[in-house]
Amino acid sequence: MLLCPPFSSAQTLRAVAARAGLLVGTCVTPEHFNEPQYANTLAREFNMVEPENAMKWRATEPARGEFDFTAGDRIVTFAEAHGMKVRGHNLLWDKYNPGWLATGHFTSPQLAEIMHNHIRTVVQHYAGRVFAWDVVNESFDAHGNIKSTLWYDQPGIGFAGQKTRYIEQAFRWAHEADPKALLFYNDFDVEAVNAKSDAMYAMVRDFRRHGVPIDGVGLQMHLSNLDPSALSSLAANIARFAGLGLQVHITEMDVALPVDHNGQLLHPEDLHRQAQIYRKVAAVCAAQPACTAFQTWGFTDRYSWIPRFTHGAKGQALVFDKNYQPKPADRALLQGLARVTPKVAGERKQECRCGK
Ligand code: XIL
Numbered sequence: 001m002l003l004c005p006p007f008s009s010a011q012t013l014r015a016v017a018a019r020a021g022l023l024v025g026t027c028v029t030p031e032h033f034n035e036p037q038y039a040n041t042l043a044r045e046f047n048m049v050e051p052e053n054a055m056k057w058r059a060t061e062p063a064r065g066e067f068d069f070t071a072g073d074r075i076v077t078f079a080e081a082h083g084m085k086v087r088g089h090n091l092l093w094d095k096y097n098p099g100w101l102a103t104g105h106f107t108s109p110q111l112a113e114i115m116h117n118h119i120r121t122v123v124q125h126y127a128g129r130v131f132a133w134d135v136v137n138e139s140f141d142a143h144g145n146i147k148s149t150l151w152y153d154q155p156g157i158g159f160a161g162q163k164t165r166y167i168e169q170a171f172r173w174a175h176e177a178d179p180k181a182l183l184f185y186n187d188f189d190v191e192a193v194n195a196k197s198d199a200m201y202a203m204v205r206d207f208r209r210h211g212v213p214i215d216g217v218g219l220q221m222h223l224s225n226l227d228p229s230a231l232s233s234l235a236a237n238i239a240r241f242a243g244l245g246l247q248v249h250i251t252e253m254d255v256a257l258p259v260d261h262n263g264q265l266l267h268p269e270d271l272h273r274q275a276q277i278y279r280k281v282a283a284v285c286a287a288q289p290a291c292t293a294f295q296t297w298g299f300t301d302r303y304s305w306i307p308r309f310t311h312g313a314k315g316q317a318l319v320f321d322k323n324y325q326p327k328p329a330d331r332a333l334l335q336g337l338a339r340v341t342p343k344v345a346g347e348r349k350q351e352c353r354c355g356k
Helices: 013-019 036-045 070-081 108-125 165-177 195-209 228-242 270-287 328-337
Strands: 023-028 048-051 085-092 132-137 182-187 216-219 247-255 291-296
Touching: 013 023, 013 036, 013 328, 023 036, 023 085, 036 070, 048 070, 048 291, 070 085, 085 108, 085 165, 085 247, 108 165, 132 165, 165 182, 165 195, 182 195, 182 247, 195 228, 216 228, 228 247, 228 270, 247 270, 270 291, 270 328
Parallel strands: 023 048, 023 291, 048 085, 085 132, 132 182, 182 216, 216 247, 247 291
Antiparallel strands: none
């Protein structure tokens, strides 16, 4: 058994992460900044934030050519006041787009112009203040094929049938707009080595060979379970992206638990299962130098997308409860980030038994 660092209740995620050379972040919604417990917990625990929705297309370009940076700017201002980095999310997706874009029936040349203008305007607005962008979000299906979308072939920006070419174009335009920003491709179900992450790997390797400006990949990590093989597969997956010289960010981790119609846990012992999942994933990230940021999709169960997304079947997915009290997952995450479990292979033997 490992000796466990003496974590006091005063120990914060951001202090531990900083010591391990990691960024620890959460998505945020600026409407809640006026709530003292929200703002205090956020500033105390995290050194990175990402807008949950405020920098998505529907928010930033609600009418064609008319940009609104109000909500995004509030996040950047909050972050700067509290010494936090801002991770931008996202420039291109087939979801969360405004009606004018989604149902606009534009031609390919028009769409190319719309996309270029959007990427240029948003990235330039935040140049020097947003250190990294999810340039393109969720382009592959479960089999590793490029999804049929507005940007690809409906009708696409002129590269229909040319697979990752439109993604490459988005990265080039983002890089032109802010050559210093780190540029990421972000997706879900790409945590393990599987058909989808193989496709992502092939794309990124091709980009690296051809000088396409990409710096990293984001693994979303929306989980409800985690078996041991998934954990070693995650480690191998991170290692192969690191082998391409890329950074890996865990971008949207949550661990959704089964709940009843009042949002109460069906199995209270799940809190401990959840804690172990957070700890193990964080430890895998912390063990590899290429994994430079660990982020959760929200931090308080008061505000999480999971109950809505699962139609009430799941909830309590984050590390602080509805009243901003730390759950077992919070201390476990802290242990994971502190590299308490340095090797995945020996994970059982080295189980840390201190704390909760
Ligand atoms: C979700 C937000 O949490 C919701 O509030 C919104 O209604 C839809 O988007 N993958 C992503 C995130 O990349 O942007 C999504 O966020 C969750 C899944």
